[in-house]
Amino acid sequence: MEVMAALAAWALRLISRNQPTSTASWGIQAVEDLAGRLSPLAQVYLPGSDTFVQATARWSALDVPSFKMVVVPSVESDVAVAVKYANEMSLPFLAVNGGHGAITTVGKLQDGIEIWMHELNSVEIADDGSTVVIGAGALMKKVTDTLWASEKQTVTGICECTSIIGPGLGGGHGALQGRHGLISDQFVSMSVVLADGSVKTVSDNENQDLWWAMKGAGHNFGIVTSVTSKIYNIQHRNWAYSTFLYTGDKVEKLFKVIGQLFPNDDKQPVEILHLAVYFNNPDIDSTKAQPLVAFYLLQEGVTAVDSAYMTPFEDLGPVFTNSLGGSYTDLPTWIGESNDSPPCQKAGFVNIRFPIDLESYNATAQRLAYELFASKTQEFPALNNSLFLFEGYSLKGVKEVPSESSAYPFRQDNLLVSPLLVYAPAGSDLDNTARKLGADVRHILYEGSQRNELHTYVNYAFGDETMQSWYGYEKWRQDRLSALKKKYDPHGKFNFYAPIAY
Numbered sequence: 332m333e334v335m336a337a338l339a340a341w342a343l344r345l346i347s348r349n350q351p352t353s354t355a356s357w358g359i360q361a362v363e364d365l366a367g368r369l370s371p372l373a374q375v376y377l378p379g380s381d382t383f384v385q386a387t388a389r390w391s392a393l394d395v396p397s398f399k400m401v402v403v404p405s406v407e408s409d410v411a412v413a414v415k416y417a418n419e420m421s422l423p424f425l426a427v428n429g430g431h432g433a434i435t436t437v438g439k440l441q442d443g444i445e446i447w448m449h450e451l452n453s454v455e456i457a458d459d460g461s462t463v464v465i466g467a468g469a470l471m472k473k474v475t476d477t478l479w480a481s482e483k484q485t486v487t488g489i490c491e492c493t494s495i496i497g498p499g500l501g502g503g504h505g506a507l508q509g510r511h512g513l514i515s516d517q518f519v520s521m522s523v524v525l526a527d528g529s530v531k532t533v534s535d536n537e538n539q540d541l542w543w544a545m546k547g548a549g550h551n552f553g554i555v556t557s558v559t560s561k562i563y564n565i566q567h568r569n570w571a572y573s574t575f576l577y578t579g580d581k582v583e584k585l586f587k588v589i590g591q592l593f594p595n596d597d598k599q600p601v602e603i604l605h606l607a608v609y610f611n612n613p614d615i616d617s618t619k620a621q622p623l624v625a626f627y628l629l630q631e632g633v634t635a636v637d638s639a640y641m642t643p644f645e646d647l648g649p650v651f652t653n654s655l656g657g658s659y660t661d662l663p664t665w666i667g668e669s670n671d672s673p674p675c676q677k678a679g680f681v682n683i684r685f686p687i688d689l690e691s692y693n694a695t696a697q698r699l700a701y702e703l704f705a706s707k708t709q710e711f712p713a714l715n716n717s718l719f720l721f722e723g724y725s726l727k728g729v730k731e732v733p734s735e736s737s738a739y740p741f742r743q744d745n746l747l748v749s750p751l752l753v754y755a756p757a758g759s760d761l762d763n764t765a766r767k768l769g770a771d772v773r774h775i776l777y778e779g780s781q782r783n784e785l786h787t788y789v790n791y792a793f794g795d796e797t798m799q800s801w802y803g804y805e806k807w808r809q810d811r812l813s814a815l816k817k818k819y820d821p822h823g824k825f826n827f828y829a830p831i832a833y
Contacts (some may be wrong), residue, residue, distance in 0.1 A: 372405035390431040391682040394438025407556040415528035426554040428494035435794030490668040492675035500549030501790040502739040509601035509725020515546040517560040523553035526824035547738030550828035567632035576651040579621040583694040595745035602631035609719035685769035686791035688744035696779025722747040740803025
């Protein structure tokens with residue numbers, strides 16, 4: 332009787348009382364089915380509950396997946412249980428960390444099971460201080476702050492509200508990549524739940540073929556519950572940044588100066604990170620109502636950005652400048668990607684990107700892309716909150732890793748560019764307008780690159796790109812990925828994020 336009472340209490344704790352009868356009936360049966368399988372602290376959320384809404388909220392509101400149930404694992408075995416249960420019920424499933432994957436292919440999952448990794452958020456530093464075990468649900472800020480408190484750091488993204496593991500499965504750019512390589516280059520091993528619910532340790536010594544695939548195309552092969560990652564002593568505590576704000580007439584000059592100072596070769600300083608953004612702010616440029624250009628220059632190991640880097644940008648005549656000194660943990664706040672900043676809010680907006688990797692900036696193409704972005708965001712005011720992002724990370728550590736060593740395909744590319752179309756959902760006409768604008772400005776940059784291959788960063792992908800543009804054009808690379816997909820996911824259970832076709 333005590334066991335039955337405990338089971339009933341557990342079920343009641345997990346199911347919201349304000350659900351529709353049909354949903355509640357299905358949910359009660361599902362909870363009963365799972366009760367004896369999940370760990371005591373695991374949770375299940377069903378539609379109609381506040382917790383379900385929180386767990387299923389997406390950063391982008393376009394082509395979102397839908398779920399009949401959310402399973403919140405408290406231990407790794409719960410993930411395996413959820414996968415096996417979904418398979419038994421013939422339901423699709425999707426693991427979610429930060430919920431920032433905006434690719435449209437996730438919208439093909441309907442009426443499935445979400446496996447919310449939120450509670451698997453531990454960050455445990457090894458006794459020897461050389462590695463850290465990071466749970467899949469740990470977000471960037473927690474990882475950075477935990478390591479920093481122990482005088483350690485590793486390569487992470489700059490946005491505080493995204494996970495480490497999610498971006499790492501697609502390579503993962505970060506401010507320290509010039510020293511250490513991509514996020515995925517830091518991984519020493521990982522624990523992976525496969526499509527059949529089995530659990531594998533994957534590393535350079537175990538399941539080496541899957542190890543290769545997980546570092547660049549990992550979304551296609553399994554659910555990572557934790558990774559062991561390399562960490563480093565803090566080399567420089569100090570960081571500094573300077574911001575320059577320009578009107579649109581400075582576009583060509585700005586990107587020419589960027590190319591001259593940071594030519595994307597072996598001489599590029601590892602301590603420098605530069606970012607640019609086109610954005611609309613009529614309060615500042617009300618006479619023309621043209622997008623402004625913000626340029627961020629960040630430098631490691633100093634309390635103020637060196638004048639040798641500052642002066643060329645000051646000479647361009649910015650309408651506003653600002654400079655600050657601080658530490659690595661300040662970077663998200665400086666560039667507007669802290670937890671309380673707008674990009675970290677799941678406010679119901681559509682956020683779609685159309686990324687392209689470049690070797691260098693073409694000033695003429697930059698002007699054409701700027702003009703199209705300006706004209707369309709004025710013609711369609713609903714798109715006025717959109718941005719155009721240009722990311723220039725240091726490259727030395729990335730290019731020192733052999734390209735064939737992982738599934739990440741584009742180590743020789745130098746710049747990450749992406750229009751980010753932001754708008755409130757308003758129907759298919761606006762969706763199509765935004766899609767066309769994103770595709771058109773990307774095509775301008777592609778033509779300006781004079782390349783015959785479109786390289787797109789899979790973590791930013793819109794969803795209509797080709798497998799080659801996500802994972803590389805070499806035949807051996809495509810053949811290897813397809814063979815591994817057939818081996819580890821023959822029924823396409825992990826086909827909802829930039830899927831590998833076979």
